[in-house]
Amino acid sequence: MPRQSVVDLPPSSIRMMFNEAAGMEDVLHLSIGQPDFATPQPVIEAMVEALRQGKTKYALDAGVLEFREQICAYYSREHAVELTPEEVLVTDGAVEAITLVLQAFISPGDEVILLEPAFVVYAPFIRMIGGVPIPVVTRVEDGYVPDPQEVENAITPRTRMLLVNSPCNPTGATFPVEVLKQLADVARRHNLLLGSDEVYEQLIYDHPGRYPSMLTLEPDRDRLFIFHSLSKTYAMTGIRVGWVVTGSSNWKILQKLHTFTTTVANTPGQWAGIEALGGDQGFISSMVSEYKERRNLLGSLLQGMPHLSSYTPGGAFYLFPRFDLPMDADTFCLRLLKEAKVCCIPGTGFGDSCRQAFRISYAVGPDAIREGIRRMRKWLTLF
Numbered sequence: 188m189p190r191q192s193v194v195d196l197p198p199s200s201i202r203m204m205f206n207e208a209a210g211m212e213d214v215l216h217l218s219i220g221q222p223d224f225a226t227p228q229p230v231i232e233a234m235v236e237a238l239r240q241g242k243t244k245y246a247l248d249a250g251v252l253e254f255r256e257q258i259c260a261y262y263s264r265e266h267a268v269e270l271t272p273e274e275v276l277v278t279d280g281a282v283e284a285i286t287l288v289l290q291a292f293i294s295p296g297d298e299v300i301l302l303e304p305a306f307v308v309y310a311p312f313i314r315m316i317g318g319v320p321i322p323v324v325t326r327v328e329d330g331y332v333p334d335p336q337e338v339e340n341a342i343t344p345r346t347r348m349l350l351v352n353s354p355c356n357p358t359g360a361t362f363p364v365e366v367l368k369q370l371a372d373v374a375r376r377h378n379l380l381l382g383s384d385e386v387y388e389q390l391i392y393d394h395p396g397r398y399p400s401m402l403t404l405e406p407d408r409d410r411l412f413i414f415h416s417l418s419k420t421y422a423m424t425g426i427r428v429g430w431v432v433t434g435s436s437n438w439k440i441l442q443k444l445h446t447f448t449t450t451v452a453n454t455p456g457q458w459a460g461i462e463a464l465g466g467d468q469g470f471i472s473s474m475v476s477e478y479k480e481r482r483n484l485l486g487s488l489l490q491g492m493p494h495l496s497s498y499t500p501g502g503a504f505y506l507f508p509r510f511d512l513p514m515d516a517d518t519f520c521l522r523l524l525k526e527a528k529v530c531c532i533p534g535t536g537f538g539d540s541c542r543q544a545f546r547i548s549y550a551v552g553p554d555a556i557r558e559g560i561r562r563m564r565k566w567l568t569l570f
């Protein structure tokens with residue numbers, strides 16, 4: 188018999204939509220949660236070269252030292268934060284980093300505050316390990332930016348961690364720096380662990396200058412976990428390389444658990460990561476300006492759209508409108524797919540407050556955005 192807590196993991200609404208769409212023709216996908224850009228060629232060459240050189244064996248469990256040094260150099264260059272390789276653990280994507288930290292630091296009954304809509308993994312995984320996810324709901328009319336006071340109000344003696352994700356999946360909301368600071372302050376005042384999922388930290392469209400990492404706002408690394416990966420910035424979702432940054436005593440605990448679960452992350456992928464982080468970064472700015480153009484296009488096409496409330500997201504490649512029709516998000520998205528041949532992701536998996544919302548991804552070219560939104564408008568006008 189499988190463990191009940193695993194049986195209780197919710198079915199994936201993303202999978203449901205892809206399965207439904209698979210048997211259909213002429214579907215426009217505004218659903219994809221990964222970059223449509225190619226992995227940079229020098230990064231591919233570095234990975235192939237690593238394979239040729241026989242770098243196909245187990246690496247150090249904490250990660251290839253040269254890669255961890257490159258990650259330290261990245262934070263020094265990008266955020267003026269100095270780290271040591273004993274504060275960086277390389278994982279099988281950011282998902283492993285997040286789930287390792289939750290397993291290692293959340294005990295049964297511990298409460299974890301998350302900002303809802305929230306990335307699909309957080310709440311189900313917290314429940315699976317016996318923790319209690321406490322959603323603090325953000326709203327479309329605020330552009331899904333949280334109110335730090337509401338976060339503080341949700342704290343109880345059982346609260347152990349605050350989990351922040353900016354830019355956010357599924358909303359694209361990019362919290363103003365002042366809000367990030369206030370969230371860090373709330374966590375500090377209440378002695379909470381602070382998890383910051385920064386996988387979209389480079390995909391920022393309106394913030395002037397460098398968008399800060401929580402590392403620059405919270406100096407106490409013994410309470411801080413930064414989750415990151417190569418997946419989004421370098422279009423490498425399938426290579427499966429990510430990392431967690433934390434204080435060295437937490438790092439030792441995580442290293443042990445990592446050894447007992449995945450053992451090591453993809454070795455050639457880490458050599459590719461050295462090139463990704465250390466090589467020419469020029470393509471990032473052209474990718475970001477392309478995403479920004481798409482974001483603006485999508486925003487203008489959604490203007491005056493019947494039945495939808497929208498906003499302008501500041502990062503990632505998602506928009507999460509609410510709809511005012513008398514049906515839930517699963518039905519809305521299934522009907523949108525079957526009747527208009529547009530595939531979007533129902534809000535259902537992102538939290539209980541998201542049953543009347545859905546995720547549009549603009550990790551697709553402008554023609555697909557134009558045609559997808561044209562079909563959506565025609566369909567919504569029927570109601």
Ligand SMILES: Cc1ncc(COP(=O)(O)O)c(C=O)c1O
Pocket residue numbers: 220279280281282283306352355356384386415416417418424428429
């Ligand atoms: C907010 C967020 N965190 C983490 C991840 C996982 O990324 P990775 O491919 O590095 O495991 C994703 C992927 O969609 C995400 O959107």
